[in-house]
Amino acid sequence: MNTAIKINYYTKAAYELANSHPCPRSASDVYSLGVSFQYCIRAKYNEIDSLKRDIDKTCLADLAAKQLAIKTGIEKQAKYNLNMLLQKFYDDGGPIMEDLVTEEMAKNIQPFFNRITINFLKSLDETVNQTAIGNLSVREMDAEINHQIIELYSTLGRMFQVTEVKNAFTDLIKIRQK
Numbered sequence: 001m002n003t004a005i006k007i008n009y010y011t012k013a014a015y016e017l018a019n020s021h022p023c024p025r026s027a028s029d030v031y032s033l034g035v036s037f038q039y040c041i042r043a044k045y046n047e048i049d050s051l052k053r054d055i056d057k058t059c060l061a062d063l064a065a066k067q068l069a070i071k072t073g074i075e076k077q078a079k080y081n082l083n084m085l086l087q088k089f090y091d092d093g094g095p096i097m098e099d100l101v102t103e104e105m106a107k108n109i110q111p112f113f114n115r116i117t118i119n120f121l122k123s124l125d126e127t128v129n130q131t132a133i134g135n136l137s138v139r140e141m142d143a144e145i146n147h148q149i150i151e152l153y154s155t156l157g158r159m160f161q162v163t164e165v166k167n168a169f170t171d172l173i174k175i176r177q178k
Helices: 009-019 026-053 058-092 103-132 139-160 163-177
Strands: none
Touching: 026 058, 026 103, 026 139, 026 163, 058 139, 058 163, 103 139, 139 163
């Protein structure tokens, strides 16, 4: 008899959102990407709750809430960045502002960007699976995911020559480390 694989549609939707991001061309794009990854991480935390019944629910709830606080921190930084951009717009007399990363630069970076983000999502799955089968505790899972996302942001930040985009990835790391 065939059994159907249970699909977590919340996680699937979060992954599709993260995979739909093109290569960031501005700091705002970087913050949007960071929020999408937070949705993925939080979805995995919620998924582990349903996969493993004997898990420390209080600890998991605290860690999921921490992920929500990180997402809020990213959104706050994105708003600050937007306000700074608007101030620059008005200070410069209202000229049209181009993306910092040119279309050609983004086109060249896109394949590497895709590969790196897909590998992160695979490692996220693997870490949660290791927790589900009991090889990692919830706290170890959290530490590993934190390490993986910081490594992701560091790697992505090094791909860009544009200071504002690099700084946005650095901001994402700082928000996670608070």
